[in-house]
Amino acid sequence: MSKNADSNPNRRDFIKASGKATAAGALAGVALPHVHAAVDDTVNIALIGAGGRGTGAAHNALSVSAANGPTKLVAMADVFEDKMASSHNSLSKRHGKKVDVPAERRYIGFDGYQKAMDNLKEGDIAIFTTPPGFRWVFFDYAVRRGLNVFMEKPVTADGFGTKKILESNKIAKQKKLKVGVGLMCRHSKARREMAGRIADGELGELLLLRSYRMHGPVASARSLPQKEVAQYRDLEEVRWQIRRFHSFLWASGGAFNDYYIHTIDECCWMKGAQLGDPENVKQTSWPIYAQATGGRHYRGNYVDQNLDTYSVEYHFADGTKLWHNGRTINGCHNEFASYAHGTKGLGIFSINGHWPADAQMFRGQTPNPAQRKWRFNKVVNGTLIKETDPYQDEWDDLLDAIRNDKPYNEADRGAMASQVCNMGRMAAHTGMRITWDQALDIKEPFSPNLDKLSLKGPAPVVADKDGKYPVPNPGQMAFKDAKGDTYYKEY
Numbered sequence: 001m002s003k004n005a006d007s008n009p010n011r012r013d014f015i016k017a018s019g020k021a022t023a024a025g026a027l028a029g030v031a032l033p034h035v036h037a038a039v040d041d042t043v044n045i046a047l048i049g050a051g052g053r054g055t056g057a058a059h060n061a062l063s064v065s066a067a068n069g070p071t072k073l074v075a076m077a078d079v080f081e082d083k084m085a086s087s088h089n090s091l092s093k094r095h096g097k098k099v100d101v102p103a104e105r106r107y108i109g110f111d112g113y114q115k116a117m118d119n120l121k122e123g124d125i126a127i128f129t130t131p132p133g134f135r136w137v138f139f140d141y142a143v144r145r146g147l148n149v150f151m152e153k154p155v156t157a158d159g160f161g162t163k164k165i166l167e168s169n170k171i172a173k174q175k176k177l178k179v180g181v182g183l184m185c186r187h188s189k190a191r192r193e194m195a196g197r198i199a200d201g202e203l204g205e206l207l208l209l210r211s212y213r214m215h216g217p218v219a220s221a222r223s224l225p226q227k228e229v230a231q232y233r234d235l236e237e238v239r240w241q242i243r244r245f246h247s248f249l250w251a252s253g254g255a256f257n258d259y260y261i262h263t264i265d266e267c268c269w270m271k272g273a274q275l276g277d278p279e280n281v282k283q284t285s286w287p288i289y290a291q292a293t294g295g296r297h298y299r300g301n302y303v304d305q306n307l308d309t310y311s312v313e314y315h316f317a318d319g320t321k322l323w324h325n326g327r328t329i330n331g332c333h334n335e336f337a338s339y340a341h342g343t344k345g346l347g348i349f350s351i352n353g354h355w356p357a358d359a360q361m362f363r364g365q366t367p368n369p370a371q372r373k374w375r376f377n378k379v380v381n382g383t384l385i386k387e388t389d390p391y392q393d394e395w396d397d398l399l400d401a402i403r404n405d406k407p408y409n410e411a412d413r414g415a416m417a418s419q420v421c422n423m424g425r426m427a428a429h430t431g432m433r434i435t436w437d438q439a440l441d442i443k444e445p446f447s448p449n450l451d452k453l454s455l456k457g458p459a460p461v462v463a464d465k466d467g468k469y470p471v472p473n474p475g476q477m478a479f480k481d482a483k484g485d486t487y488y489k490e491y
């Protein structure tokens with residue numbers, strides 16, 4: 001018996017082998033002139049969360065290289081008709097017959113995720129691009145059904161969600177399911193080369209990492225009271241909060257998780273963050289505690305739960321710091337970038353956003369072009385070597401793993417990166433130094449019953465009579481449990 005005899009057969013080999021076996025079995029002893037054994041090795045896809053990124057992810061899934069195709073979209077789920085219609089129209093126009101989602105396979109409602117996934121068979125892929133609060137609910141179902149998954153970042157909004165994802169992923173790993181997480185920068189060739197060079201010591205010992213995400217208010221991060229928004233005044237409270245998901249901590253982890261996770265995660269990566277055991281984070285290179293400041297400014301009538309500024313100091317076990325700066329205020333200095341300072345120089349990346357990373361390394365601690373010692377984008381023999389789109393790369397990598405049964409599971413890493421965000425945000429919201437364990441073992445999860453959510457409610461967070469939601473009040477977020485032990489809440 002080969003040493004790989006217990007592993008999943010590679011999907012193409014399986015289809016080839018089972019096609020041959022069926023043909024041989026059915027045709028034994030029968031003389032037929034010519035038989036065409038039509039074998040369909042299409043990977044079917046269900047999209048759950050047909051919004052902006054969901055439409056983009058499905059487009060990437062349908063655009064994988066010929067070597068990794070064919071792929072087909074067969075089911076969609078959302079909780080809004082308008083989102084469903086616009087996503088279905090746009091994908092159909094772009095991909096024609098690869099979008100095979102008739103009205104009866106377009107599901108609207110909170111149980112739509114199950115119905116959409118029920119159209120898939122083992123080896124197919126479920127895409128989760130709803131607000132992240134729902135990830136653990138969907139992931140649990142997909143794992144039980146034996147489906148491969150692509151889920152967008154962040155994958156959790158609090159420690160409760162992180163534990164749920166890690167728990168389900170134990171089974172996903174036993175089943176050898178392939179799981180991609182939309183931290184696409186991890187698939188960027190420029191960042192990969194840079195991480196390798198840093199691991200090889202080209203920047204010496206890393207002492208400080210810095211990440212910046214500073215711009216005006218983004219997406220649904222600022223919200224007015226529902227009754228003041230004519231278009232949504234009569235919408236059920238639950239769907240109002242989903243529509244404005246960056247405003248609500250239960251749904252997204254706030255603008256903090258949704259927007260800051262990329263640069264925070266890539267800095268942890270450059271520092272060499274290993275998967276390791278989340279219950280024993282000192283054994284890994286993820287940060288072990290965070291302290292932070294943040295504030296709300298010029299709020300006017302905005303009622304969302306976000307702070308508008310965040311400055312977080314993450315502490316790694318060896319004393320290295322990661323300093324993250326986030327701001328959503330117009331009229332200020334804007335910056336989107338990541339930096340790694342080592343004893344032998346400086347690395348910069350993401351200076352113009354996610355793609356291209358324009359990763360570079362310098363002698364000294366300033367990005368002085370005369371001192372540049374490496375840059376990914378470069379002219380070699382008259383040809384410009386530049387990066388490919390990491391949003392597409394992550395899909396080709398996932399399909400390659402499915403087609404060729406390569407180990408591929410990013411769920412633990414996605415959960416750890418999300419948890420680093422949860423810890424930093426919690427430090428800012430409570431005003432306390434928050435350890436990994438405190439952030440993981442929260443006493444009062446934001447929304448532990450999302451698997452039972454219904455249109456009738458109740459909504460996971462409730463507004464007061466003026467339509468205002470509870471907000472973080474740093475310094476006032478300590479509470480006592482029944483045993484008299486102190487614990488922290490974010491609002």
Ligand SMILES: NC(=O)c1ccc[n+]([C@@H]2O[C@H](COP(=O)([O-])OP(=O)(O)OC[C@H]3O[C@@H](n4cnc5c(N)ncnc54)[C@H](O)[C@@H]3O)[C@@H](O)[C@H]2O)c1
Nearest residue numbers: 049050051052053054077078079083129130132152153182
């Ligand atoms: N990797 C990236 O760079 C990137 C970029 C954009 C968005 N994202 C992520 O993608 C996710 C979605 O963001 P978006 O900008 O597309 O938001 P969006 O609001 O455009 O899309 C979310 C969709 O999910 C639907 N939905 C919500 N709850 C649902 C449920 N329970 N069942 C089914 N459908 C549900 C919504 O109605 C909406 O259509 C977020 O986690 C976001 O962080 C990642």
